[in-house]
Amino acid sequence: MKSICVYCGSSPGATPAYAEAARKLAQEMVKNNIALVYGGGNVGLMGIIATEIMKLGGEATGVIPKALLDKELGHNGLTRLHIVKDMHERKAMMAELSDGFVAMPGGMGTLEELFEVLTWAQLGFHYKPICLYNVEGFYNNLIAFVDHLVSERFVSADQSKLMMHEADPAMLIERFQTFTPSYITKWADREAVANLVP
Numbered sequence: 001m002k003s004i005c006v007y008c009g010s011s012p013g014a015t016p017a018y019a020e021a022a023r024k025l026a027q028e029m030v031k032n033n034i035a036l037v038y039g040g041g042n043v044g045l046m047g048i049i050a051t052e053i054m055k056l057g058g059e060a061t062g063v064i065p066k067a068l069l070d071k072e073l074g075h076n077g078l079t080r081l082h083i084v085k086d087m088h089e090r091k092a093m094m095a096e097l098s099d100g101f102v103a104m105p106g107g108m109g110t111l112e113e114l115f116e117v118l119t120w121a122q123l124g125f126h127y128k129p130i131c132l133y134n135v136e137g138f139y140n141n142l143i144a145f146v147d148h149l150v151s152e153r154f155v156s157a158d159q160s161k162l163m164m165h166e167a168d169p170a171m172l173i174e175r176f177q178t179f180t181p182s183y184i185t186k187w188a189d190r191e192a193v194a195n196l197v198p
Helices: 016-031 044-055 087-096 108-122 140-151 169-177 190-196
Strands: 003-007 035-038 060-065 080-084 101-103 130-133 163-166
Touching: 003 108, 016 035, 016 044, 016 169, 035 044, 044 060, 060 087, 080 087, 087 108, 101 108, 108 130, 130 169, 140 163, 163 169
Parallel strands: 003 035, 003 101, 035 060, 060 080, 101 130, 130 163
Antiparallel strands: none
């Protein structure tokens, strides 16, 4: 585990607990010689975790589309900052540079990035760990909704385990370091399909 991609908000959120959690994750990453890969911004939780990583002597790589460079205020103090043409290139590069993925509290963009890498894992396009950093129970409702997807037979129980969740950053890092990839086949629910046939 050399680098982790962290998806997080370009806002600091409603409570200082989110910023503190970002700093704690940064501290655990640096302590374990794990580099940060993220969206390249200098605002919100994005800026907080990157600044903390650099302050502690770690490595941070940002990937930001040219169109967002001004809006998200590209971070000038990183180890490296890649400026790319669009969001597709951004997400592909972030995934390629990373050995795992963490979703901190964030908004629509964070959720979109999270579910894209979950879908890629479900389809067997990568075998990297994915974890919600469940600060102050931020993701409790999402975790419950994924359980609902399982009960409604749109996601298998095994596939739901692709989305790990931890509130403790040290435990999160430990789970990543001990993660054993396994391929979970994406298959149609054959019993449910059979019941639709007259």
